[in-house]
Amino acid sequence: xxxxxxxxxxxxxxxxxxxxxxxxxxxxxxxxxxxxxxxxxxxxxxxxxxxxxxxxxxxxxxxxxxxxxxxxxxxxxxxxxxxxxxxxxxxxxxxxxxxxxxxxxxxxxxxxxxxxxxxxxxxxxxxxxxxxxxxxx
Amino acid sequence: xxxxxxxxxxxxxxxxxxxxxxxxxxxxxxxxxxxxxxxxxxxxxxxxxxxxxxxxxxxxxxxxxxxxxxxxxxxxxxxxxxxxxxxxxxxxxxxxxxxxxxxxxxxxxxxxxxxxxxxxxxxxx
Numbered sequence: 001x002x003x004x005x006x007x008x009x010x011x012x013x014x015x016x017x018x019x020x021x022x023x024x025x026x027x028x029x030x031x032x033x034x035x036x037x038x039x040x041x042x043x044x045x046x047x048x049x050x051x052x053x054x055x056x057x058x059x060x061x062x063x064x065x066x067x068x069x070x071x072x073x074x075x076x077x078x079x080x081x082x083x084x085x086x087x088x089x090x091x092x093x094x095x096x097x098x099x100x101x102x103x104x105x106x107x108x109x110x111x112x113x114x115x116x117x118x119x120x121x122x123x124x125x126x127x128x129x130x131x132x133x134x135x136x137x
Numbered sequence: 138x139x140x141x142x143x144x145x146x147x148x149x150x151x152x153x154x155x156x157x158x159x160x161x162x163x164x165x166x167x168x169x170x171x172x173x174x175x176x177x178x179x180x181x182x183x184x185x186x187x188x189x190x191x192x193x194x195x196x197x198x199x200x201x202x203x204x205x206x207x208x209x210x211x212x213x214x215x216x217x218x219x220x221x222x223x224x225x226x227x228x229x230x231x232x233x234x235x236x237x238x239x240x241x242x243x244x245x246x247x248x249x250x251x252x253x254x255x256x257x258x259x260x261x262x
Contacts, residue, residue: 021171021202037231040202044236047204051172105240106205112239 006031006073020069021047024082027071032136042132045113046082048106049128053086073135080132087125153181160191161259163252167199170207178207182214192223192259196252203233208240215245223247225255 024046028039046069053067067086073079110117116131151174156163162185170178178195185193195211197203211226218224225247228234234250237243249255 037235040231040235043202044204044232047171047202051204051206054172105209109205109208109236109240113236 006075007071020050020067020084024069024071031073034136041113042080042082045110045130046084048110048113049082049084049130052103052106052128053084053126078133078135078137080135082130084128084130085125151177153178155181155185158194158256159260161194161256162188162190162192163194163196165196165199169202169204170197170200170210171202171204172206175204175206175210179210179213182210183217186214186217186219186222189219190222192225193218194225194227194252194255194259196227196255197233198227198229198252200228201232203228203236205236205240208237208242211237211246212242223259225249225259227252227255 021043025039025043028034028042034042050067050069067084070083070085072081074081107117107119110128110130114130115133116129118127118129120127120129150168151170152167154165156165164178164181164185166178168174182193182195193214195214200207215224226237227249228237229250234243234248237246237248242248247255247258249258
């Protein structure tokens, strides 16, 4: 079962996205006692997911999208799932190699830090789910 | 980047200071290097390299959060360095050297766990 006390949900305007990791960090701190490395791994992975979602918002200052960051911890399985949903399209201009490389680095980092990463791109937006198993063991 | 009003964005506690140690320019970075502050770090690196110092050392010892945007700045700096300028990075701990190593960037960057070690490194080659 998922303990309702251990579900967090925050909806952020795109331009407030840099606050997302800090809010996630306080939520983690409130509910779990994690080692420094584990805490910093989780925070960094979630930061990368949020940065990915926010990137185009910063490229287009008039963009007024929002993103949802949802965290759910399942007590029985000891699994934490964090989902970052945005309602916007990834920038279509893939011609700038630096941009592609930078985005690739963010994804590579998420894969290195989380036990499982799924990225689902749809015309309505992108959904990134980061999963950690055996969170507290 | 965080121009205009509207949805306020808390400024991250990012700072970068420039020091000269012998022939080396040291950029001491503190706070969070994320997507908001990375352009400032990039600018500081660019400005420091333009003066063609013997060495540039980016000291991340006081950084408590290093996102991929920050690592992109380090890799770009490497591309921007023109010999004989030498380039080194100081990082230690879960928040900085760990993600740098996870990304395999320790194989292309001259990475040191202390400023002293980096200063010796840039002199000795």
